[in-house]
Amino acid sequence: MKALIRVNTYHATKPQPLRNVPIYTPSIIAVQSGRKILKWHDDALTFNKKNWLVIPANQQLTFVNEPHQAQFNSVQISFLSPPSEGIMSAIDNHNHKYNHNLQHIERPLIATDTALDFVFSQLIAIVKQKLSIEVQQHYLNGFYQQLLEIGALHLLFPASTLSMREKVSRYLSTNPADHHSIETTCKHFATSKATLTRHLAKEDALFRDVLAEVRMLHGLSLMQQYSYTQLELALRCGYQSESRFGQRFHQQFGITPKQYMKTVMKPTMRNIA
Structure with missing residues (x-):
């Protein structure tokens, strides 16, 4: 059965300084323990349990994974299927309506909440099931809709092709x-x-x-x-x-x-x- 997402876990017991790590599919990285320090232009962004790193395709990241009490853990979901045409076409209208959420539009960071954590966990769970492409896409579109409603879907899919x-x-x-x-x-x-x-x-x-x-x-x-x-x-x-x-x-x-x-x-x- 073809999978529409790919899930990888990453671990460390000591600091991991890495540069030019390629991201060739739209991805979200959730840090579960420790923190990730990302070099972003002239800034340094910190990612932990309270936020996600949201990256579109064709990026290269330079960062340090820093363990807490000898533990760093993160989960990366790579998205292999784009949103439906209806969701993609709604991005511009929604961003205009909720422009107060876009003050940091260029920063690849969104704060998490219980709703986002729930839909994220649902995506991880479907990987372990033998689901049809149609059912997987249904779950994906629900996740994309949630990102759309908080004005963050454009961070993952800035282009439709x-x-x-x-x-x-x-x-x-x-x-x-x-x-x-x-x-x-x-x-x-x-x-x-x-x-x-x-x-x-x-x-x-x-x-x-x-x-x-x-x-x-x-x-x-x-x-x-x-x-x-x-x-x-x-x-x-x-x-x-x-x-x-x-x-x-x-x-x-x-x-x-x-x-x-x-x-x-x-x-x-x-x-x-």
């Missing part, structure tokens, strides 16, 4: 370790190499960089699940060279795989999606 970078990232992320080439990717999208390259260039992206980012993010997720050797990580991320994987990981995140592993607690639960 997917960018080429987002489309390519989603395709590559289904099997990051596969032998992906620009030719096979073009075949999947039924387009030419020149056309794909041109569309990515308009978004300041190169195919090889998009592929590397997807694989590096997959590496982070793997390390949250199990204590792999660096060679095992490299192979599971589509690299034949351990050293090349390590170099690319450090270039992306500003930390080596071994350094990152030292910050990760032995998880009591694995990623559930």
Whole structure:
């Protein structure tokens, strides 16, 4: 059964400084213990149990995950299906009506309340069920409606269409370790190499960089699940060279795989999606 959302959990027992972490699908990150300090332009935003980090697609985040009493835990929901056309078309009208809620429109932060916490928990719960796409979309639209009513849906979906970078990232992320080439990717999208390259260039992206980012993010997720050797990580991320994987990981995140592993607690639960 196709899932319309993806849920990942992240843990740490020591501070995790990470830079340029790619977000290639609209996502909400909820910190459950500890705090996340996000570098946002010239500001530093703090996220804890009382607020969510709401990020649209095609962003790169630089942050530090700071444990409290040796515990940092967060949940990230990635949204793979957009709101219904009716909800999307209502964004402009609703924002005009509730413009008093939009004084911090550019900050990717919304305060939580019991209603938001409830619908968020419902989304996490449906991942564990074998539900049809129609039923999943029903739950999603309810969540989107709740964000719309507080004037925050635009933070998650500022555009109604997917960018080429987002489309390519989603395709590559289904099997990051596969032998992906620009030719096979073009075949999947039924387009030419020149056309794909041109569309990515308009978004300041190169195919090889998009592929590397997807694989590096997959590496982070793997390390949250199990204590792999660096060679095992490299192979599971589509690299034949351990050293090349390590170099690319450090270039992306500003930390080596071994350094990152030292910050990760032995998880009591694995990623559930």
